[in-house]
Amino acid sequence: MKTPPITHSRIVAIGEHRPAATLSNDDLAARGVDTSDEWIRTRTGIQRRHIAGPDETVISMGADAAAKALANAGLSGNDIDLVVLATCSIARPIPGGSARIASGIGAAGVGAFDVNAACGGFCYALSVASDAIRVGNAQRAVVIGSEKLTDFIDWPDRGTSILFGDGAAAVVVERSDEPGVGPVAWGSDGDNFATVCIPDGDWAIRMDGPAVFRWATTKMAPVAARACELAGVELSDLAAFVPHQANVRIIDAMVRALKLPDSVVVARDIATTGNTSAASVPLALASLVNAGTVASGELALLLAFGAGLTYAGQVVRVP
Amino acid sequence: MSQEEILAELAQIVNEIAGVPVGDITPEKSFLDDLDVDSLSMVEIATAAEDKWGIRIPDDDLKNLKTVGDAVNYIAKAGVAA
Numbered sequence: 001m002k003t004p005p006i007t008h009s010r011i012v013a014i015g016e017h018r019p020a021a022t023l024s025n026d027d028l029a030a031r032g033v034d035t036s037d038e039w040i041r042t043r044t045g046i047q048r049r050h051i052a053g054p055d056e057t058v059i060s061m062g063a064d065a066a067a068k069a070l071a072n073a074g075l076s077g078n079d080i081d082l083v084v085l086a087t088c089s090i091a092r093p094i095p096g097g098s099a100r101i102a103s104g105i106g107a108a109g110v111g112a113f114d115v116n117a118a119c120g121g122f123c124y125a126l127s128v129a130s131d132a133i134r135v136g137n138a139q140r141a142v143v144i145g146s147e148k149l150t151d152f153i154d155w156p157d158r159g160t161s162i163l164f165g166d167g168a169a170a171v172v173v174e175r176s177d178e179p180g181v182g183p184v185a186w187g188s189d190g191d192n193f194a195t196v197c198i199p200d201g202d203w204a205i206r207m208d209g210p211a212v213f214r215w216a217t218t219k220m221a222p223v224a225a226r227a228c229e230l231a232g233v234e235l236s237d238l239a240a241f242v243p244h245q246a247n248v249r250i251i252d253a254m255v256r257a258l259k260l261p262d263s264v265v266v267a268r269d270i271a272t273t274g275n276t277s278a279a280s281v282p283l284a285l286a287s288l289v290n291a292g293t294v295a296s297g298e299l300a301l302l303l304a305f306g307a308g309l310t311y312a313g314q315v316v317r318v319p
Numbered sequence: 320m321s322q323e324e325i326l327a328e329l330a331q332i333v334n335e336i337a338g339v340p341v342g343d344i345t346p347e348k349s350f351l352d353d354l355d356v357d358s359l360s361m362v363e364i365a366t367a368a369e370d371k372w373g374i375r376i377p378d379d380d381l382k383n384l385k386t387v388g389d390a391v392n393y394i395a396k397a398g399v400a401a
Contacts (some may be wrong), residue, residue: 042357043357043359087339140331159388179323208378209359210358210359210361210362210378210381210382213362214362214378215364217362217363217366218366247359249359287369
């Protein structure tokens with residue numbers, strides 16, 4: 001028996017799919033949600049979110065984001081041998097979406113599986129795909145976060161309906177001579193699963209906002225610090241902090257708790273995207289990359305957390 | 320620590336987190352209705368109070384702290400040393 005030598009991995013490209021349709025805070029109020037633009041902005045930092053149309057699914061949006069990531073890398077489906085999809089909002093649990101996305105992007109037959117760690121999912125999926133590459137189980141992978149959360153939104157429930165949006169983003173990960181995806185800091189808290197979940201007998205996401213807020217604002221900064229420690233990186237080495245886009249006030253509280261240097265750009269994609277669960281971290285990273293706010297090769301700290309409760313974070317080099 | 324001292328310390332915390340002028344923070348004021356301190360700011364105030372006084376304010380108890388006086392009494396009863 002033999003195993004190949006362990007190498008490093010890196011992200012080489014990113015792609016995104018944002019549904020064309022958007023829903024502003026005023027649109028929500030017009031739909032009969034008991035809220036206002038001012039109420040939503042002050043409590044969440046959200047101004048609008050993208051909403052998938054009837055023809056846009058977790059699979060179609062994920063495939064589009066993956067195809068764009070491949071195109072941005074100058075690659076095609078023939079060049080990859082693993083597809084990992086992070087999602088918690090696929091319309092039906094069987095089958096998962098990864099194999100259909102693989103077929104859709106010209107990579108039929110490759111290894112494919114879904115990861116459900118809800119809002120924490122992308123960083124889990126990235127870690128697993130990165131390690132598959134590092135040990136030689138795959139040469140090049142596409143890792144996707146794709147969500148159609150509006151299928152699970154009860155619009156009159158303003159504790160959730162003002163928060164969530166739809167979308168997808170994907171990265172291409174390949175072998176590398178230098179470290180490009182750091183070790184993951186991950187964990188879970190199943191005792192508190194009920195703080196954000198689809199309850200028994202229900203069909204929509206329900207959330208105890210203050211409980212989730214307390215968990216995120218007190219428990220996540222140490223995870224971010226741990227991810228940096230595992231990668232041997234100081235906060236001052238980072239170009240960007242890309243946390244899960246759940247609520248701008250959670251982001252602000254984490255930045256304060258971390259004592260993050262002003263030099264580190266903080267992703268606040270939530271303002272125009274809302275909370276897109278497993279798609280939020282890669283969408284927020286894509287925004288920074290596309291705007292030129294961070295440069296290729298710079299360090300970004302990713303941190304995803306949410307229902308489960310689950311969390312995961314790692315330092316990566318920006319593609 | 321007297322109730323007056325707890326109030327003074329709590330007012331500092333509320334001021335830092337929610338930007339409410341210290342002078343406005345008096346026992347009869349409602350956090351939400353009078354001071355415009357929303358539920359998320361209340362969570363931040365609670366965690367700051369937990370750190371300061373070494374107490375625990377569970378979410379279920381936090382929801383019942385409607386006024387500044389409620390919070391002062393809760394902190395006093397939670398066993399703040401004199």
